[in-house]
Amino acid sequence: xxxxxxxxxxxxxxxxxxxxxxxxxxxxxxxxxxxxxxxxxxxxxxxxxxxxxxxxxxxxxxxxxxxxxxxxxxxxxxxxxxxxxxxxxxxxxxxxxxxxxxxxxxxxxxxxxxxxxxxxxxxxxxxxxxxxxxxxxxxxxxxxxxxxxxxxxxxxxxxxxxxxxxxxxxxxxxxxxxxxxxxxx
Ligand SMILES: [Ca+2]
Ligand SMILES: [Ca+2]
Numbered sequence: 001x002x003x004x005x006x007x008x009x010x011x012x013x014x015x016x017x018x019x020x021x022x023x024x025x026x027x028x029x030x031x032x033x034x035x036x037x038x039x040x041x042x043x044x045x046x047x048x049x050x051x052x053x054x055x056x057x058x059x060x061x062x063x064x065x066x067x068x069x070x071x072x073x074x075x076x077x078x079x080x081x082x083x084x085x086x087x088x089x090x091x092x093x094x095x096x097x098x099x100x101x102x103x104x105x106x107x108x109x110x111x112x113x114x115x116x117x118x119x120x121x122x123x124x125x126x127x128x129x130x131x132x133x134x135x136x137x138x139x140x141x142x143x144x145x146x147x148x149x150x151x152x153x154x155x156x157x158x159x160x161x162x163x164x165x166x167x168x169x170x171x172x173x174x175x176x177x178x179x180x181x182x183x184x185x
Pocket of ligand 2: 120121122123124127140141142
């Protein structure tokens with residue numbers, strides 16, 4: 001009896017959203033994130049965004065202080081590898097290229113949480129693209145034609161079949177294949 005319950009639990013345990021870890025993606029909450037930064041190569045904001053979209057995501061959006069903290073951890077790892085005393089800036093998905101001062105995220109997230117660096121956004125010579133200074137985590141409106149590394153974000157893939165996925169996303173890690181209701185954990 002116990003064994004059959006265990007087998008049932010294992011067979012219906014969902015591992016949570018999957019990220020392509022072997023290809024450099026990291027998971028936070030239900031999303032996957034990837035930092036692209038090379039010493040010999042860099043990208044304009046539009047080039048960076050095109051690559052993220054090609055990989056099924058978009059340039060990163062940051063919607064709350066917890067996500068900001070996670071991105072800073074990713075940045076600090078990069079910073080420890082590529083020491084740069086003045087700080088490295090990476091592209092994010094924010095821009096005000098449609099309406100000056102009307103900041104929005106390319107992935108459609110609401111632009112509510114902000115972490116501007118002192119004196120920014122200053123629209124200096126028409127800066128319309130958002131970058132993050134990874135050694136302190138603050139944001140800067142930046143010249144879209146500057147060439148930088150970038151951070152992509154995409155939804156984690158749910159590894160499950162049939163209607164179970166729908167209930168899994170709201171209920172956590174367990175589901176019953178037949179009814180979609182959770183099994184006790
Ligand atoms: Ca601007
Ligand atoms: Ca600026």
